[in-house]
Amino acid sequence: MKIGILSYHFPPEPAFIPGSLAEELAARGHEVRVLTGFPDYPGGHVYPGWRQRWRHQTHSERLTVRRVPRYAGGDGSRMASWLSFAGSVALTGRRYLGDVDALYVFQLPAVTFAAAGLLRLLGRVPTVLHVQDVWPEENQARTGEAHRFSGRLGATLRRIYQEADGIAVSAPSMRDLVASGGAEQDRVQVVLNWTDERIFRPTEPSRAARRLIRRDNRCVVMHAGTIGVRQGLETAVRAAAALGDRMDLVLVGSGAEERRVRGLAAELRADNVRFVERRSPLDMPELYSAADYQLVMLRDLPELRGMVPGKLQAALSCASPVVASAGGDTVAVVERARAGLSCPPEDWAALADRFWLAAAIPPPARSEMGRRGRDAYLREMSLRAGVDRIEQMLQDVTSRSGRRRR
Numbered sequence: 001m002k003i004g005i006l007s008y009h010f011p012p013e014p015a016f017i018p019g020s021l022a023e024e025l026a027a028r029g030h031e032v033r034v035l036t037g038f039p040d041y042p043g044g045h046v047y048p049g050w051r052q053r054w055r056h057q058t059h060s061e062r063l064t065v066r067r068v069p070r071y072a073g074g075d076g077s078r079m080a081s082w083l084s085f086a087g088s089v090a091l092t093g094r095r096y097l098g099d100v101d102a103l104y105v106f107q108l109p110a111v112t113f114a115a116a117g118l119l120r121l122l123g124r125v126p127t128v129l130h131v132q133d134v135w136p137e138e139n140q141a142r143t144g145e146a147h148r149f150s151g152r153l154g155a156t157l158r159r160i161y162q163e164a165d166g167i168a169v170s171a172p173s174m175r176d177l178v179a180s181g182g183a184e185q186d187r188v189q190v191v192l193n194w195t196d197e198r199i200f201r202p203t204e205p206s207r208a209a210r211r212l213i214r215r216d217n218r219c220v221v222m223h224a225g226t227i228g229v230r231q232g233l234e235t236a237v238r239a240a241a242a243l244g245d246r247m248d249l250v251l252v253g254s255g256a257e258e259r260r261v262r263g264l265a266a267e268l269r270a271d272n273v274r275f276v277e278r279r280s281p282l283d284m285p286e287l288y289s290a291a292d293y294q295l296v297m298l299r300d301l302p303e304l305r306g307m308v309p310g311k312l313q314a315a316l317s318c319a320s321p322v323v324a325s326a327g328g329d330t331v332a333v334v335e336r337a338r339a340g341l342s343c344p345p346e347d348w349a350a351l352a353d354r355f356w357l358a359a360a361i362p363p364p365a366r367s368e369m370g371r372r373g374r375d376a377y378l379r380e381m382s383l384r385a386g387v388d389r390i391e392q393m394l395q396d397v398t399s400r401s402g403r404r405r406r
Contacts, residue, residue: 134181168188219248238268240355
């Protein structure tokens with residue numbers, strides 16, 4: 001097949017899903033054409049060594065990447081970036097993608113206007129949306145993000161949900177959300193995201209990793225990643241502080257809420273809470289294996305109940321048992337795989353109880369939880385499983401479109 005891919009972000013940006021999908025589809029013999037912007041995430045400035053221009057294409061066997069300019073002011077004007085990307089896609093999309101057999105859209109709010117315009121330009125090209133984030137209108141109003149565009153964004157989303165021939169959602173609860181947004185239920189399938197399996201796989205910890213993560217034989221629960229508003233790590237600090245020297249909580253990473261979380265740990269005199277600066281993804285599997293559990297946390301917000309954070313797939317792929325303080329799909333994945341312990345979000349007493357139980361579970365049982373999680377990852381969330389499902393959806397929508405034309 002000739003497959004077009006539309007994505008707002010693409011490697012070298014941290015856009016692993018569309019990047020690995022494009023490479024894998026090309027490796028399977030499809031001709032793949034990617035339409036994206038110039039790399040500027042997360043700072044909003046084009047990466048050093050890159051210059052925005054109109055005729056920028058790179059080629060490898062069966063894979064072509066076309067980049068188009070977009071506003072990259074670095075001043076937080078996200079809507080200007082989104083609309084400028086939509087304009088650039090409108091100018092180039094018909095010629096570049098006009099003869100594809102099917103179109104895959106990595107659907108984030110940032111690509112919504114570009115996707116709608118491209119669907120109009122290409123007519124009835126069979127299209128699969130891979131929805132990563134459902135952005136409710138009430139959430140837009142709360143964040144104040146381009147308030148005057150919020151209604152327009154919602155209306156555009158509803159239109160492309162209705163026009164898409166197939167919709168993949170990255171978490172089970174998203175099925176109902178996109179259906180309420182206008183999608184037909186029988187066109188929606190769950191395709192869980194995968195992780196970078198070249199990096200995140202079972203390994204043994206180095207001596208340096210052990211020294212960094214462990215300080216004695218007590219149980220270590222590690223949180224790796226963003227220390228932000230969505231994670232609500234104050235709950236974890238309170239839970240760890242209640243257990244004293246029974247366990248250690250190690251927070252690896254940084255984020256907007258780091259100062260607040262550090263301040264709470266100091267206020268509670270939680271000597272068993274330690275902070276480790278952000279590390280390269282290449283270092284993380286060894287740090288995972290040096291800890292006893294990985295902590296996955298999400299606050300109790302409606303828009304997060306239908307979200308499965310990427311750190312969960314990374315932990316499961318590394319055969320690390322999990323402690324999940326979240327609701328909705330995240331906890332459902334952990335419980336279905338029997339890959340760890342779970343409790344409701346934003347309940348420090350319940351999380352303290354899970355920490356206590358985690359420390360009491362003997363190491364062989366922890367290893368068994370990790371093994372079950374790894375098996376579940378390979379079966380349901382791996383690169384091979386995900387691309388199989390996306391490839392089948394693209395073939396199905398193309399087949400249905402051909403029957404309609406005949």
